[in-house]
Amino acid sequence: MERDIIDLLRSKKDQVLTLWLQAQDSDTEASSNFNTHDELQAQSSEFVDLLFGSITEHNIQDFTSWELEALTDYVSSLTISRARQGFSPRETATYIFTLKDALLKVLSEQIESDPVKLYHASIQISKFIDNIGILSFETFITGREDIISQQSDEMAELSTPVIRVWNGILAMPIIGTLDSARTQVVMENLLQGIVDTGSSIAILDISGVPAVDSLVAQHLIKTVNATRLMGAECIISGIRPEIAQTVVHLGIDLSQMITKATLESALKYAFNTLQLEVRRVQKEKVNG
Amino acid sequence: MERIPILKMGKFLLVTIQVDLYDRLALNLEEDLIQMVFKTGAKGVLIDISALSIVDSFMGKIIGNIAGMSSIMDAETVVVGMQPAVAITLIELGLPLSGVHTALNVEKGMALLESRMITGQEDDTTADDD
Incomplete structure (x- = not known):
């Protein structure tokens, strides 16, 4: 693009901003926003300042240019703050795309005479x-993915506690589906627990496992066998009727393992062993 | 040549592996141990692998072999002190060592052997069915 067009737009900055704000006010989706009008105006004004401050006839072709870093950073932080305020990605994108309408409108007014240009x-x-707009979406998605991975990490940590029930007896309630990654965590924690407590x-306890497939x-x-190799005995408890049904229907052989219906009966078995x-205890004896 | 010492403790043999076990050493151990079982007429073999941090399929096989050979010579094998990482590796390799008895430490391993001796004396029909 020729330099004069950018200079031209730059000189019409105030007009662009006014048009943009007008478009946002008329937009029904954006009008349900959570910002006050002043806040929105300040935000938009800063955006336009940054845009005209960093754009040149070269980097308009090259979005990865370092000169645009300030602008891209601003767009990212804007997206994040808007997402936190409860804006949908569509609302943020519409906000950015109405700027295009404003720019194009000003442009067409200024160089009406030369259609090719x-x-x-x-x-x-x-x-x-x-x-x-794409950058804004990317930021939104990256932010979301960060939250998801953080939450799944937390879940994995939360759902595998090793509880020392008695001297020499450990219990581990499993909540949620057991996949390969979780099994690894469960196994490591359990075996380490066995070593630490002797x-x-x-x-x-698998009462919190929604379904047992093959x-x-x-x-x-695998976990039971690993426990056995360590020299400890592993009892599976919390087998619900539905789980017993699916296990037998699938033809899975659990006969080498010690299985109990409830944690209580598992504990009884452990005490027995x-x-x-x-x-x-007689009450008189306690008092006496 | 480097060898792993085999100690005789009453009716049992005690092997403590304190060095990294390479293939040749493991094969020597297998042979020495079986010779010792034959010579001493031991009723139990206790292998302490608490210092062993790395294990491969070959080592798993050797341990399985020792257990199998001892059991047909009427001696029970107990492997004690396996590290969590070693246990997980063996399971992932598909070697659950089903013929081997296990215990958490040497003390518990000895107690296990003693108790199996007692049950063996009381009733010879309750042989190892694992």
Whole structure:
């Protein structure tokens, strides 16, 4: 694009801003925004300042240019702050694309006489603003992905606690589906727990596992075998009727493992193995 | 040549692996151990692998072999002190060592062997069915 067009637009900056703000006010979607009008005006004004401050006839063709870094940073932070305020990505994109309308309108008013020049300039401006729109979407998606990966990390941490139920007995309730990655975490935590506490019995409670298919069963068998190699015994507890049904229907053989319906019966079994006994004590004896 | 010492403790043999086990050393251990079982008429073999941090399929096979050979010579094998990482590796390699007894540490391994001796004396029909 020729330099004079950019200079021309730059000289009409105030007009562009006014048109842009008008377009936003008339836009029904944007009018339901959470910003006050002043805030929006300040934001838009800063945007336009940055745009005209950094754009040149060279970097309008090249969006990756370092000269545009200030502008791209601003767009990213704008997207993030708008997303936090509850704007949908469509609203943010519409906000950016109405700027294109304003720019093109001013442009067409100024160089009405030369259609060829107007045509080329319009295409370049469109491309440039489209790039800003894409950047905004990318920022939105990256932010979202960050949150998702952070949450899944937290979930993996939260859902695999090793509980020392008794001297020599560990319990591990599993909540959620067991996939390969989770099994690895479960196995590592359980085995480390066995080493740290010197426990000889580990109870794996699967009442929080929604469904057991052949893959999950295979993971359970792996964990039980690994526990056995360490020299401890592993009991699977919390087998719900539906799980028992699916396991048998799928033809999975769990007969080598010790399975119990409830954590209670698993604990009883563990006490029995450790030759412990739980008794009710006579009240008089306690007081005396 | 480097060899792993095999100690006789009463009716049992105690092997403590304190060095990194390479293939040749493992094969020597297998042979020495079986010779010792034969010579001493040991009733149990206790292998402490708590210092072993790396294991491969060959090592898994050797441990399985030792257990198998000892059991047909009427000696039970107990592997004690396996590291979590080693246990996970063996499982991932598909070597659950099903013929081998395991215990958390040497003390518990000895207790296990003792208890199996007692049950063996009381009733010879309750042989190892694992």
